Structure formats: structure tokens, C-alpha cells
Amino acid sequence: MTWAWIPITVWAAFCQTIRTAMQKYLKGRLSTNGASFTRFVYGLPLALAYLAAASYFSGRPVPQVNGEFLFWMSTGAVAQILATNLLILALTLRNFVVGTAYAKTEAIQAAVFGMVILGEPVSLAGVAAILIGTSGVLLISLRKSSRPLHDVLHSWREKSSLIGIGSGALFAVSAISFRAASLSLGEDFLPLAAATTLAWAVSLQILLMLVYLGLREPGELRRVIAAWRPGILVGMASAAGSAGWFTAMALQIAAYVRMLGMIEMVFTFLVSYLAFKEHPTRSEIVGVVLLIGGILLGLATR
Numbered sequence: 001m002t003w004a005w006i007p008i009t010v011w012a013a014f015c016q017t018i019r020t021a022m023q024k025y026l027k028g029r030l031s032t033n034g035a036s037f038t039r040f041v042y043g044l045p046l047a048l049a050y051l052a053a054a055s056y057f058s059g060r061p062v063p064q065v066n067g068e069f070l071f072w073m074s075t076g077a078v079a080q081i082l083a084t085n086l087l088i089l090a091l092t093l094r095n096f097v098v099g100t101a102y103a104k105t106e107a108i109q110a111a112v113f114g115m116v117i118l119g120e121p122v123s124l125a126g127v128a129a130i131l132i133g134t135s136g137v138l139l140i141s142l143r144k145s146s147r148p149l150h151d152v153l154h155s156w157r158e159k160s161s162l163i164g165i166g167s168g169a170l171f172a173v174s175a176i177s178f179r180a181a182s183l184s185l186g187e188d189f190l191p192l193a194a195a196t197t198l199a200w201a202v203s204l205q206i207l208l209m210l211v212y213l214g215l216r217e218p219g220e221l222r223r224v225i226a227a228w229r230p231g232i233l234v235g236m237a238s239a240a241g242s243a244g245w246f247t248a249m250a251l252q253i254a255a256y257v258r259m260l261g262m263i264e265m266v267f268t269f270l271v272s273y274l275a276f277k278e279h280p281t282r283s284e285i286v287g288v289v290l291l292i293g294g295i296l297l298g299l300a301t302r
Contacts, residue, residue: 005252006260006299012244013264017271019237026234029227032088034220035234036081037209038227040202042235043242047202050243051195063185063196072184076177077201081208083170090163099160101141102168107262108134109172111255117176120253125301130259133294139287140265143280175245175254182250194250198242252302259298262291 019039026035055062065073090099107130114120122130178197187193213220224231248257269288272278280288 005248005257008244008251009248009257009260010263012241012248013261014267015237015241015244016261017264017267019234019241020268021271022230022234022237026227026230030223031217031220032085033209033213033217034224036084037206037213037220038224038231039234039238040205040209041224042228042231043239044199044202044206044235046236046239047195047199047243050239051192051199054189054192054195058189058192060187060189060192063187063193065196065200066184068184069181069197069200072177072181073197073200074204076174076181076197077204078208079170079174079177080201081205083167083174086163086167086170090160090167099158099164099167101138102161102164103171104137104141104168104262104265105134105165106168106171106175107255107258109169110175110258113169113172113176114179114253114255118180120255122253122255123301126256126259126298129294129298129301130255131294132297133259133262133291136287136289136291136294137262137265139283139290140269141287143284143287172254172258175249175258178246179249179254182246190250191247194246195243197250198239198246201246202239202242256298256302260295263295265291 026038030038051062087103090103111122111127111130115122178201181197181201182190182193185193185196187196210221245257245261266288269280269284273280
């Protein structure tokens, strides 16, 4: 399964692109927290189905959880929720474009956290690949900026940028934590370990958001139920993508998975160009070239 993480990651990035596009449809019908809750609650059945399938076809029982697993799984689940909320906060600020762009530094931060927390070093060529790919993502993300290079180099101290960096850090922590949780199970068939982590994490996230919405946005739960038709589609796309992310990160160092996962930006670029007939800017084109180059270099190092 040396190379299995590559198509699995591409699949996860593709599903995430679909989920993001579909969540825009729910944006006017649900609050931000309601839309986030939708992806978890309607995605849980598919996450449980993936766990059942992984257990059945491997002929192995569902792994027994332990204290180390519960710690890493809980850390990842909470960090993912907080990261999403910070990203949403960045969108509300004046210079939101810069903030959301800096959130894309997740792969770089995942490499650092992976080395510090799990002792999984990334090669120099891998670091170069991540830096090149991230530079491309920043340029694509700043397509609405009149001075993309200036914003990348000189805006990192702004409030929106710091919030974006914080969001990327928490996304990186969640990726590292989910990988650690899967590995802590001691399960030889890693897709089964990943499926176990996914099912537990989604269940915990549903519980946490149920408590929050019940206390802070009680009416939102009724709206989530009323939006069950699009919610099921969002949940299925989210769960399918999460199954891919969790499995890929059980098979490979999280930094490389998140690096390849940046191909989501290429998918988004193609959708905007082919479906919505939006003309790409020069910085976008340069960004796509850098991103693809970084990904190819990263794959070559693995």
C-alpha cells in the first residue's frame, strides 16, 4: 500500500471541493454552526458504513480503543472545530482574502508539528516541495487582490493574517492528532484504524455541537432537520472526503498528505474557469504552475 495514499488523497480533495460548493447552497438557510453541524450529523451514517465495510472485508474486528487513542482523537476533533471557526472569523474581517490565504499554510505547519509531536521528519526535498506548493496556493487564494505578492510578503502581521495562520495551525494539529490516534490503535490494517478514528471523531463532534447549538442556537437544530435533503448530500460528500483524509494520513506522514491535498485548489480553479467562465488572473496561472510543480516534486521525494 506504498502508493495507495496518493489516489486516496486526490479523492479526498475532490470530495472536499464538492462539499464546499454544496455548502454554499446551505449558507443562506443555516447559520455557520448549523452548516458545520450538517456535515457531521448527516455524514455519520456513511462514516459508520465505512467502518463496518473495513471490518467486514478485512475479516478483522473493530479495534479496541485505549486512553492514548481517546486523547489524540479528542484533540483532533476539537482542533478541527476550532480551526473551522477561526477560518469563518477570518472571513468576517476587512482583509479576509489575506486571512483565508494564510490558512493555507496548514501543510507547512503540519510538517513542523509532525516532526515535533510524532518525530516524523520531512526530507529537505519534501520541505522544498511544500514551500513551493504553498506559495502557489497563496497566489491562487489572493486572486482578488490587486497586489498578491505584496500581500503575501507584507501582510502577515495583520489581524486577519494571524487568525488565518492560527486556523492553519489548528487544522495541522487536527491532522497530526488523527494520524496519531489511528497509529495508537496498533491495528495492522491501517484503513480499519482510520475508519475507527473517523467514526469516533465524527460522533464526538456531533455531541459537542449538539450541546453548543442547544445552548446558543436552539432554533438552528430545527432548521438543520428541515434542510435534510441538501444536508444528506453535504454529509455524504463530507464523510467520503473525511474517510479519504483519515485513511491517507494513517498510511502516510500528514505533511505529505496535506501537501498533495492542496490539489483541491486546482479543482476549484478548473471549476471557476470551466463552469463559471471566470477568466484567470496572471497570479492564478503562476500559482497553479507552482502548486502542480510542488506536488510533483513532493511525490518524487516519496
